[in-house]
Amino acid sequence: xxxxxxxxxxxxxxxxxxxxxxxxxxxxxxxxxxxxxxxxxxxxxxxxxxxxxxxxxxxxxxxxxxxxxxxxxxxxxxxxxxxxxxxxxxxxxxxxxxxxxxxxxxxxxxxxxxxxxxxxxxxxxxxxxxxxxxxxxxxxxxxxxxxxxxxxxxxxxxxxxxxxxxxxxxxxxxxxxxxxxxxxxxxxxxxxxxxxxxxxxxxxxxxxxxxxxxxxxxxxxxxxxxxxxxxxxxxxxxxxxxxxxxxxxxxxxxxxxxxxxxxxxxxxxxxxxxxxxxxxxxxxxxxxxxxxxxxxxxxxxxxxxxxxxxxxxxxxxxxxxxxxxxxxxxxxxxxxxxxxxxxxxxxxxxxxxxxxxxxxxxxx
Amino acid sequence: xxxxxxxxxxxxxxxxxxxxxxxxxxxxxxxxxxxxxxxxxxxxxxxxxxxxxxxxxxxxxxxxxxxxxxxxxxxxxxxxxxxxxxxxxxxxxxxxxxxxxxxxxxxxxxxxxxxxxxxxxxxxxxxxxxxxxxxxxxxxxxxxxxxxxxxxxxxxxxxxxxxxxxxxxxxxxxxxxxxxxxxxxxxxxxxxxxxxxxxxxxxxxxxxxxxxxxxxxxxxxxxxxxxxxxxxxxxxxxxxxxxxxxxxxxxxxxxxxxxxxxxxxxxxxxxxxxxxxxxxxxxxxxxxxxxxxxxxxxxxxxxxxxxxxxxxxxxx
Numbered sequence: 001x002x003x004x005x006x007x008x009x010x011x012x013x014x015x016x017x018x019x020x021x022x023x024x025x026x027x028x029x030x031x032x033x034x035x036x037x038x039x040x041x042x043x044x045x046x047x048x049x050x051x052x053x054x055x056x057x058x059x060x061x062x063x064x065x066x067x068x069x070x071x072x073x074x075x076x077x078x079x080x081x082x083x084x085x086x087x088x089x090x091x092x093x094x095x096x097x098x099x100x101x102x103x104x105x106x107x108x109x110x111x112x113x114x115x116x117x118x119x120x121x122x123x124x125x126x127x128x129x130x131x132x133x134x135x136x137x138x139x140x141x142x143x144x145x146x147x148x149x150x151x152x153x154x155x156x157x158x159x160x161x162x163x164x165x166x167x168x169x170x171x172x173x174x175x176x177x178x179x180x181x182x183x184x185x186x187x188x189x190x191x192x193x194x195x196x197x198x199x200x201x202x203x204x205x206x207x208x209x210x211x212x213x214x215x216x217x218x219x220x221x222x223x224x225x226x227x228x229x230x231x232x233x234x235x236x237x238x239x240x241x242x243x244x245x246x247x248x249x250x251x252x253x254x255x256x257x258x259x260x261x262x263x264x265x266x267x268x269x270x271x272x273x274x275x276x277x278x279x280x281x282x283x284x285x286x287x288x289x290x291x292x293x294x295x296x297x298x299x300x301x302x303x304x305x306x307x308x309x310x311x312x313x314x315x316x317x318x319x320x321x322x323x324x325x326x327x328x329x330x331x332x333x334x335x336x337x338x339x340x341x342x343x344x345x346x347x348x349x350x351x352x353x354x355x356x357x358x359x360x361x362x363x364x
Numbered sequence: 365x366x367x368x369x370x371x372x373x374x375x376x377x378x379x380x381x382x383x384x385x386x387x388x389x390x391x392x393x394x395x396x397x398x399x400x401x402x403x404x405x406x407x408x409x410x411x412x413x414x415x416x417x418x419x420x421x422x423x424x425x426x427x428x429x430x431x432x433x434x435x436x437x438x439x440x441x442x443x444x445x446x447x448x449x450x451x452x453x454x455x456x457x458x459x460x461x462x463x464x465x466x467x468x469x470x471x472x473x474x475x476x477x478x479x480x481x482x483x484x485x486x487x488x489x490x491x492x493x494x495x496x497x498x499x500x501x502x503x504x505x506x507x508x509x510x511x512x513x514x515x516x517x518x519x520x521x522x523x524x525x526x527x528x529x530x531x532x533x534x535x536x537x538x539x540x541x542x543x544x545x546x547x548x549x550x551x552x553x554x555x556x557x558x559x560x561x562x563x564x565x566x567x568x569x570x571x572x573x574x575x576x577x578x579x580x581x582x583x584x585x586x587x588x589x590x591x592x593x594x595x596x597x598x599x600x601x602x603x604x605x606x607x608x609x610x611x612x613x614x615x616x617x618x619x620x621x622x623x624x625x626x627x628x629x630x631x632x633x634x635x636x637x638x639x640x641x642x643x644x645x646x647x648x649x650x651x652x653x654x655x656x657x658x659x660x661x662x663x664x665x666x667x668x669x670x671x672x673x674x675x676x677x678x679x680x
Contacts, residue, residue, distance in 0.1 A: 054573050075579030088569035091592040100577030100588070148578070161569075 003030040004066070005188040006051060006156055011060035013043075013050060019210045020046045021151025023060065024057040028190065029202040033182050033198040036192045038209035039235070044192045048208075048351040052158050052191065055076050065155055074106070077156075077275070078175055084161040086141040088133035094144050095129040101152050112151075122181070155298035159191040165199060173203060179311050198234050200224065207233045209331045225352060233354055239318065241284045245358060248279040257283045257355070262303065262324035268350040280358035287331040291353050292319065292338075293345045302347045307338045322347070429453065429648035436644050452645035456653055457533040460646055462633035471623075472630025476610055476657070479543055479626055483548035484605040488598065491553055495560025496586055500572050510561070517554035520642075525618055528645055532619060539621040547619055548609050564590060573627040599665050627654050631649055 008027040013021040028034045036044040036319045046321055051062055053074035061070045069077045077253065086129040088097050098119060102112045120126045123143045133141055142162055149157055162178070163171045179202055191336050195201055200220045206230075208215045208223060216228040227233035233241050246259030248266075255275045256266040264283055266275075293302075303323060310314045311318040312334065319330045319338060323346065330346070385486060398404075424441055431453050460468040497503065498510055529538060532680040537543035568588070574587045616626040625633075631654045635647045 030433045049573075052577060054576060073579075074577045079577065081574065083570040083574060085568050085570045087568060089571065089589055099574075100580075104579045104584060125593070145574075148574070151576075226649035354582075 002204055004028070005030040005032065005064070006190065007063040008051065009061045009063070010048070010061065011047070011050060012058045013022065013046060013055065014058050019212065021050070024214065025211065026214065026217070029204075031186045031188055033179075033189045033191065033204045035201055035203035035206045036190065036209055037193055037194070037196060037206050037235075039201040042209045043212035044194075044209050046212075047068045048158055048160055048190060048192045049157075051077075052079055052081050056348055059358065074182040075101075078154050079156045079158055080152050080154040081097055081158040082142070082149055082162045082165050083146045083162065086133070086138075086145045086165070088141055090133075093129065093134070094125065094131055094133070097133065097144055098147050098151050102149065109155075111215075115151045115153070122184075123147050123148065138166050139174055142174060143177075144167065146178070150185075155188060157189040159186050159189065159193075161193055162191075164193070164195070170344065171198075173183070178202065182354065200236075208234075208235060209311050211251060226363065227284075227354055229361050230282060230284075231358045237286060239329045239331075241286050241289075241354070244283040244285075244324055246281060246283060248275050248277060248281050250274060250277045257281060259283065260324040260326070264348065264350075266353065266355060267354050267355055269355055270351065271355065273364065274314045275364075281364065282361075284354035285328070285348055286352070287318065287329040289349045290328075290330045290333050291349070292330055292336075293347075302345045305344055305346050307340050307342045307344060310338055310340060312337070319344075365505070366622045379482075393477055396474065411501055419452035423544075425648045425652055429645050429652060433641070433643065435643060438599065448652070452643070453649040453653070455643075456646045456650035458635070460634045460643075460650065461639075462630060465622075469627060469630055469634070469653055472625055472627035473653075475541075475620075475630075476627040479544055479548065479616070479624075480606055480609045483545045483552070483609050484602060486545065487549040487605055488557055488601050491556030491601070492591075492594070493559045493586065494553070494557040496564050496590055497582075498557065499564035500569075500585075501582065510557075512619075513554050513557055517558075521551065522613065525614075527528045529618070537619075538619065539624070541620065541624050544572050544615060547615050548612070551615075552605055552608070555604070559601055560594075560597060563594060567593060603661060606661045610658050 003014065003028050006026075006194070007027040008024060011021055011026075012019070012026045016128075021247060024047065038044045040045065046055065051064075053069065053072060053076075057070065059325045061068055061131075064077055064079070065067065067359060074081075088094075089096050089100065093098065102115065102122060107115075109315060116129075117126070122131060125143050125147060128136060128140060128144070134143070136144065142165075145162070163174055166174065175198055178191075191198075191202060202225075203220050205217060205219050206223050207217045210231050216223060216232045218226075218228075223232060224236055227236060227241075230243075234243070244257065244259040244262075247259045247262070249256045249258050249263075251301075254265060255269070256269045257266050266283065278320045280304050305321040305323045308327065309320040310320055312318070315334045317332050317334050317336055317338075321328055321330060321344070356362060357364060383529070427444055429435060429440065430448050432447065432449050432451070435446060456467045457470055457473075458469055459466055467469065494513075498506055516572070531539040532543045532547070537546065571589060572585065575589045580588065610626075611628060611629045612626065613632065617629045617632075620626075631650050633652050
């Protein structure tokens with residue numbers, strides 16, 4: 001068991017009558033890259049601000065490096081923070097921005113220079129040191145903002161949607177850089193985002209949040225392949241997982257999800273508990289877990305459908321089909337093209353499907 | 365390649381000459397606008413009329429102040445001066461009489477300076493810290509404090525005059541410049557605090573958070589982060605205070621003794637003097653002199669103000 005770096009115990013926060021976080025528990029390992037993922041208003045940024053000490057908690061405790069920091073000032077927590085809007089001090093040069101925190105902490109001049117030049121080297125912003133933030137591009141500004149956390153030699157990096165203000169190309173570039181930074185520094189990093197690609201690519205573990213509650217805390221592949229509940233399943237993946245509401249039926253030694261007149265054979269599904277006949281369930285199928293054949297294949301578990309719309313995306317080709325009275329998406333290789341109206345045969349890999357209870361919405 | 369050439373030549377032949385002409389003759393480039401359109405005449409006409417309406421009194425003031433008394437007695441107030449004299453200005457500044465004092469407006473001018481400068485500086489200093497604390501450090505009771513402050517702004521001054529006289533007397537500063545400065549500082553507080561609070565609340569909150577993570581405290585953030593970003597609002601506050609305090613008459617006459625009367629009170633005493641003849645030219649000169657300071661502040665810092673806004677517009 002690795003050492004715990006940041007630990008949140010029974011954390012609650014409410015503004016007046018509105019409860020934002022409710023007895024939340026979270027342990028982050030030393031050197032781990034944890035992503036807090038959720039749509040806006042789910043409390044992910046609030047949680048980060050609590051860890052940073054920028055918000056007072058209503059109840060609970062926060063430990064950083066086994067030290068109770070619940071009542072500590074942000075500067076005494078050993079954290080560095082990177083903000084969405086960069087939050088560079090506009091009147092100061094890049095160098096001043098980097099050294100401001102050290103100057104406040106009365107670090108000796110030579111030490112400041114050493115750390116600033118080291119951070120500038122790591123982030124490759126040496127030529128920009130004399131410039132003002134207004135003379136930098138978005139990507140350069142965010143690099144400086146990361147540098148500001150870097151010079152302070154902190155235990156934990158906190159990122160609050162750092163890439164959301166950048167355009168798509170810069171975002172993917174800086175994403176790689178943040179990952180590289182984490183690999184070389186091996187600091188604990190907590191990263192808030194609403195972008196699932198960022199979450200999946202960067203994280204050691206992802207905490208998917210909704211209304212102040214962590215829905216699932218797991219590594220990206222588990223989150224993607226075995227979502228714990230319907231919310232996580234629908235939130236992760238683009239296009240979204242296909243959902244079929246139906247009823248479990250057990251007959252002839254096999255299990256079926258009967259949805260809108262269509263029987264999905266789910267005998268191969270690795271269910272955690274035995275199926276119960278008549279249980280209302282939701283079957284979830286990722287677009288890439290569907291096999292498409294033009295000719296009718298002999299497989300028993302195949303279904304016939306008609307291509308409605310085709311969305312070629314280069315590497316992939318996305319087909320929208322009608323099945324069981326609803327629209328579903330299927331991802332196939334980019335070179336395989338189907339004209340709208342083409343009849344195709346679908347078969348499903350139930351070993352990687354997800355089935356949820358329709359009422360509790362939890363994974364079966 | 366030969367195909368393209370062939371195609372081009374075919375296209376050339378196919379395009380009839382008439383069509384080409386029409387394309388060339390058609391509208392191209394910027395759309396011409398007539399300078400003397402009905403719309404323009406309407407707009408500029410209205411502007412000129414309104415401007416004249418407002419400038420006419422000023423014109424009368426200036427030319428009257430440059431005339432000698434015999435010329436004024438002719439009664440034609442719009443006529444330009446036949447003989448320009450600056451004597452009324454000199455008299456208004458240095459030797460016009462109010463009661464027994466005959467040293468003109470100069471005494472009032474210096475009194476006003478001694479009232480306006482400290483009042484402006486102190487009120488802006490306090491109000492900016494107030495606004496900063498209210499906007500960024502949401503302390504317990506901040507909302508209540510702010511509400512009380514704002515309610516204070518809606519109570520008519522006149523209601524508070526007598527209580528303030530008593531308070532100043534008890535503090536031992538009634539009738540002194542200190543007392544008047546104190547009153548001006550307090551009365552500037554609601555509107556200035558509101559002004560600063562709203563400005564600081566409009567600055568990105570993440571800057572404040574970043575500074576806190578960097579370990580800066582209340583005053584460090586105020587002086588190192590907030591102040592350098594707030595030049596425009598300080599200029600606005602200064603214009604408000606300088607013009608407001610300079611033009612104040614009521615507080616000046618109520619809370620000070622005659623030797624400390626500000627320029628406005630002095631002006632009133634000169635203009636409303638009942639002894640001797642009405643010297644309209646001196647009155648006009650005195651009035652312009654009194655109004656000159658706020659006007660000057662407005663013109664000078666107005667430009668600074670615009671520059672400040674423009675500098676602040678660059679996203680940080």
